[in-house]
Amino acid sequence: MIRIEAKNISKTFRYWINPPTSLKQMLTDVIHGKWDTGAYKMHEALKNINFEIREGEFVGIMGRNGAGKSTLLKILASIYTPTSGSLHVHGQIAPLIELGAGFSGDLSGLENIYLNASIMGFGKRAIGASLDAICDFADLGEFIHMPTKNYSSGMLVRLGFAIATHLDAPILLIDEVLAVGDYAFSQKCLAKIHELHNKGRTIVLVTHSPEAVSQHCTRCLVIDNKECIFDGPPDEGAKRYMALNV
Amino acid sequence: MQFLYKPFGIDIFCTQKKFLVFNLVSKNLKTKYRRSFFGFFWSILTPLLMTCIYFFAFKIVLKITIPHHLAFILAGTLVWSCVTQTILEGTESIVGNIGLLTKVPIPLHIFPLVTCINNAVTLLLALPVLIGACALSGIALSWKMLFFFPVFFLLCLMSFSLALVFGCLFVMLRDMRHIIGLLMQIALYATPVLYDARMIPDGYRLILFMNPFAYFFDSIHEIFIFGSLPSLQALLAMTLWTSSIWIGSIVFYKTIRNGLVENL
Numbered sequence: 001m002i003r004i005e006a007k008n009i010s011k012t013f014r015y016w017i018n019p020p021t022s023l024k025q026m027l028t029d030v031i032h033g034k035w036d037t038g039a040y041k042m043h044e045a046l047k048n049i050n051f052e053i054r055e056g057e058f059v060g061i062m063g064r065n066g067a068g069k070s071t072l073l074k075i076l077a078s079i080y081t082p083t084s085g086s087l088h089v090h091g092q093i094a095p096l097i098e099l100g101a102g103f104s105g106d107l108s109g110l111e112n113i114y115l116n117a118s119i120m121g122f123g124k125r126a127i128g129a130s131l132d133a134i135c136d137f138a139d140l141g142e143f144i145h146m147p148t149k150n151y152s153s154g155m156l157v158r159l160g161f162a163i164a165t166h167l168d169a170p171i172l173l174i175d176e177v178l179a180v181g182d183y184a185f186s187q188k189c190l191a192k193i194h195e196l197h198n199k200g201r202t203i204v205l206v207t208h209s210p211e212a213v214s215q216h217c218t219r220c221l222v223i224d225n226k227e228c229i230f231d232g233p234p235d236e237g238a239k240r241y242m243a244l245n246v
Numbered sequence: 247m248q249f250l251y252k253p254f255g256i257d258i259f260c261t262q263k264k265f266l267v268f269n270l271v272s273k274n275l276k277t278k279y280r281r282s283f284f285g286f287f288w289s290i291l292t293p294l295l296m297t298c299i300y301f302f303a304f305k306i307v308l309k310i311t312i313p314h315h316l317a318f319i320l321a322g323t324l325v326w327s328c329v330t331q332t333i334l335e336g337t338e339s340i341v342g343n344i345g346l347l348t349k350v351p352i353p354l355h356i357f358p359l360v361t362c363i364n365n366a367v368t369l370l371l372a373l374p375v376l377i378g379a380c381a382l383s384g385i386a387l388s389w390k391m392l393f394f395f396p397v398f399f400l401l402c403l404m405s406f407s408l409a410l411v412f413g414c415l416f417v418m419l420r421d422m423r424h425i426i427g428l429l430m431q432i433a434l435y436a437t438p439v440l441y442d443a444r445m446i447p448d449g450y451r452l453i454l455f456m457n458p459f460a461y462f463f464d465s466i467h468e469i470f471i472f473g474s475l476p477s478l479q480a481l482l483a484m485t486l487w488t489s490s491i492w493i494g495s496i497v498f499y500k501t502i503r504n505g506l507v508e509n510l
Contacts, residue, residue, distance in 0.1 A: 013508060024421075078351045081504050098349040106277040115273055118266040119350050127265075 094169035099160030105149030210238035336409020
């Protein structure tokens with residue numbers, strides 16, 4: 001079964017050279033007729049990206065800074081709309097672009113679980129069913145009833161990761177969130193993601209780590225200079241990525 | 247029928263994300279009053295204090311006579327503060343949630359919607375104070391006061407639509423905050439909030455009633471102070487204003503929403 005279908009995806013951003021952020025400037029621009037001619041320029045971030053991701057695949061996306069990885073991930077998560085091309089996603093996505101998106105420091109850990117999970121698009125029943133597992137993995141003990149502003153950053157990350165990985169989404173999009181936290185925690189996270197993959201989940205991971213890709217992924221995409229330059233086995237992909245960095 | 251809750255295919259009331267809306271509203275209400283001594287009473291205290299000030303200025307200094315003057319001003323001020331808060335906070339709500347919108351797929355219009363619900367809930371909780379003030383002032387309570395709810399619902403729908411449009415414009419045009427702040431100041435005095443619509447001189451009546459808020463506040467005074475129902479003309483005008491602003495705002499939102507997150 002195909003989970004994600006990307007056909008000819010291109011993304012062009014419009015950058016304002018002189019952003020008309022004030023009404024006065026906008027009016028003078030319109031009067032001088034340069035409203036849509038010289039006011040902005042186009043920047044192409046992705047060009048003709050094509051791929052299909054099947055159920056149960058663990059795809060690593062690699063690329064240098066600015067290559068377009070994050071843009072691609074945001075398109076896959078339907079945060080951005082592609083300028084041209086089409087995207088079809090079959091199944092619910094848990095986007096882990098930021099851990100603990102929408103956490104409010106004044107709310108308790110428990111309240112934040114509901115808030116964060118509903119922000120990621122889960123309903124009351126789905127959250128209730130996973131609540132115990134989330135609390136167990138986050139391992140916060142009594143702190144779960146305290147406002148999260150009293151948490152250490154490690155605790156916050158643990159809670160955020162626990163929520164994102166224990167909800168029953170068939171597709172996980174993960175953006176370098178593993179870079180945060182200490183070594184032991186990032187290993188624990190990778191192990192958890194690996195376990196989810198073994199359970200048949202589809203995972204897309206954006207990373208800079210060739211080790212993670214060759215150890216865990218079943219497939220690798222390398223993005224460079226707006227285009228997908230490699231799509232194949234992870235070991236080769238990791239080598240291709242390393243070659244780019246020389 | 248479907249057009250009412252899903253106009254142009256947009257799930258404008260976020261019916262598919264009810265639990266998220268509920269969580270965002272409860273988060274806002276909880277964090278707004280947690281750790282403050284008066285808590286929820288702040289949202290009643292402010293209009294009460296403003297009522298006293300207006301009462302002093304209009305009744306004691308300017309010696310204007312309006313029946314049940316204190317309750318009259320309170321009714322106007324409470325509802326007006328709900329409307330302005332919805333519009334002002336709603337204008338900033340999309341830009342203010344930039345952190346979420348660029349990290350999670352979430353519809354933009356949920357933020358003005360949540361702002362509107364927050365303020366509506368606050369007003370409904372403050373309603374007993376208004377009813378109490380009416381009773382103290384010697385107004386007989388009647389079933390006709392229930393008519394406030396449909397009027398208020400239309401008013402909320404209109405405020406939400408305006409907040410949605412201004413919120414989208416604010417993404418591109420940061421002047422919006424100042425413009426709206428100023429317009430709401432003007433609108434307060436151009437709307438029969440603090441004075442009775444019957445006091446408007448004939449020459450100005452037509453102009454003032456071109457203001458979409460005018461019929462709403464006139465009706466609210468009719469309902470709470472004069473114990474009568476809003477006139478048929480007022481009902482028609484309110485429905486027309488609300489539906490045209492509502493449809494206009496959704497058409498505007500539909501054309502502008504693609505690419506808005508990229509511009510945040």
